[in-house]
Amino acid sequence: MPVYHSLGKKPSKRHTIFEKPNGGYYYEQLFGTEGFHGMSSLLYHTHRPTEVKQVKEVIDLSPQIAEQKSLFSRKLLAFDIAPQDDFLKSRAPLLVNNDIHIGVAAPRKSMTSYFYKNASADELLFIHRGSGKLKTFVGTIPFQYGDYLIIPRGMIYQIEFDAEDNRILYAESFSPIYTPKRYRNEFGQLLEHAPYCERDLILPQDLETHDERGEFVMKIKKQNNLYHYVYATHPFDVIGWDGFNYPYGFSIHNFEPITGRVHQPPPVHQTFEGHNFVVCSFCPRLYDYHPRSIPAPYNHSNIDSDEVIYYVDGDFMSRNDIGPGQITLHPGGIPHGPHPGAMERSIGKKETKELAVMIDTFHPLMPTTDALRVDDGKYYKSWLSQ
Numbered sequence: 001m002p003v004y005h006s007l008g009k010k011p012s013k014r015h016t017i018f019e020k021p022n023g024g025y026y027y028e029q030l031f032g033t034e035g036f037h038g039m040s041s042l043l044y045h046t047h048r049p050t051e052v053k054q055v056k057e058v059i060d061l062s063p064q065i066a067e068q069k070s071l072f073s074r075k076l077l078a079f080d081i082a083p084q085d086d087f088l089k090s091r092a093p094l095l096v097n098n099d100i101h102i103g104v105a106a107p108r109k110s111m112t113s114y115f116y117k118n119a120s121a122d123e124l125l126f127i128h129r130g131s132g133k134l135k136t137f138v139g140t141i142p143f144q145y146g147d148y149l150i151i152p153r154g155m156i157y158q159i160e161f162d163a164e165d166n167r168i169l170y171a172e173s174f175s176p177i178y179t180p181k182r183y184r185n186e187f188g189q190l191l192e193h194a195p196y197c198e199r200d201l202i203l204p205q206d207l208e209t210h211d212e213r214g215e216f217v218m219k220i221k222k223q224n225n226l227y228h229y230v231y232a233t234h235p236f237d238v239i240g241w242d243g244f245n246y247p248y249g250f251s252i253h254n255f256e257p258i259t260g261r262v263h264q265p266p267p268v269h270q271t272f273e274g275h276n277f278v279v280c281s282f283c284p285r286l287y288d289y290h291p292r293s294i295p296a297p298y299n300h301s302n303i304d305s306d307e308v309i310y311y312v313d314g315d316f317m318s319r320n321d322i323g324p325g326q327i328t329l330h331p332g333g334i335p336h337g338p339h340p341g342a343m344e345r346s347i348g349k350k351e352t353k354e355l356a357v358m359i360d361t362f363h364p365l366m367p368t369t370d371a372l373r374v375d376d377g378k379y380y381k382s383w384l385s386q
Contacts, residue, residue, distance in 0.1 A: 008240025041243025139204025
C-alpha cells in the first residue's frame with residue numbers, strides 16, 4: 001500500500017548505528033516483498049530476529065481438491081462450516097487455483113499460545129461477524145463487522161477476538177494485494193474518482209515492544225506446509241519502524257459506490273486487486289436514474305473469469321433464495337444473470353441495501369472437498385422459469 005507510515009523510535013538515517021540507551025544495539029531488518037523492488041519497511045528489533053531454537057513438526061495444509069475441472073454454478077452454504085476454537089484449524093479452503101485460495105473461517109478463541117506468519121501469501125480477511133484486534137510486530141489494528149484486513153506476506157501476527165461468534169471470509173493471494181492501479185496517480189496517491197481514499201484506511205497503532213527471552217512458538221505457512229518454529233525472543237520486539245509495507249484495515253461501509261443513469265458494470269465496485277484476480281464490494285447505493293433504467297444487472301457471459309460472491313447482508317437484488325454467509329460460484333465459460341423475476345422486481349426501485357464481497361479470478365477455480373460438503377447441489381438449475 002503506497003502510504004508512508006511510521007511508529008516508535010528509529011535512527012535519523014537508514015542503515016546506520018542505532019544504540020540502546022543502556023548499551024548495545026538495535027537490529028535493523030528490511031521487511032519487503034518482490035525482492036528489493038516492491039513495498040518495504042525498515043524495522044528495528046530489540047533482539048536479532050533470527051534466533052531459532054528449534055524446528056518441530058510440519059503439517060500438510062494442502063487443500064483437498066475435489067474436482068480439477070468443473071463447469072457447475074454452485075451455491076455454498078458457508079455458515080454450515082462448523083466453528084473451531086483455533087484460528088488456523090477453523091480455516092476451510094473452498095475454491096482454489098494457483099493465484100488465490102478462497103475460504104471461510106469460524107474461530108472461537110483468540111491466538112494466545114503462538115504467533116503466525118504466512119510466508120507464501122498476502123492475506124485478505126473480511127470480518128462478517130465478530131470484532132477484536134489484529135496484533136502484529138508493527139502495531140495493532142482494531143477490527144469489527146465489515147472490515148477488510150490486508151496482511152502482507154511475512155507479517156507476524158496474532159488475532160484477539162472479543163467474543164466466540166466470529167465468521168471470516170479469507171483469501172490467500174500468491175501475489176501482493178494492492179489498490180486498483182486505475183485509482184492511483186503516478187505517485188501512488190488515490191485519485192479523486194476513486195471510491196475511497198487514504199483517509200479511510202485503518203493503519204497500525206499502539207506499537208508494543210517486548211524485551212523477552214524464552215521459547216516462543218511461531219507457526220509459519222510456506223507452500224501449503226505449516227512449520228512450527230521455536231524462537232528464543234518474543235517476535236513483537238520492534239522498537240520502531242517506517243515505510244510502506246504493513247497491514248491495514250478498510251471498512252466496506254466506507255466504500256463509496258459509483259452510480260449512473262443506467263446500470264454500471266462490476267468494475268465500478270472494485271476495491272483491491274492481485275495478479276489474475278480482483279476484489280469488489282457491493283454496497284448500499286442508489287439505483288440507476290434513467291427513467292427507463294433496469295437496475296438489475298444484464299445477463300453477461302463469463303468467458304474469461306470465474307465469479308465468486310460472498311453474501312454478507314441485505315437483500316441481494318439479482319438473486320432469489322440467497323442469505324448471509326452463502327457463496328455463489330459462476331464459472332467462466334457460461335453466461336449468467338438475474339434470477340427469474342429479479343429483473344422485473346428491480347424496475348422502479350430507487351435503492352438497494354445489499355452488502356456482498358465479490359472475487360473474480362481470471363483462471364478457473366477448483367472446488368475442494370470442504371466446498372462440496374456445503375454445496376446445495378442444485379444452484380445451477382435456479383435460472384429455470386417456474
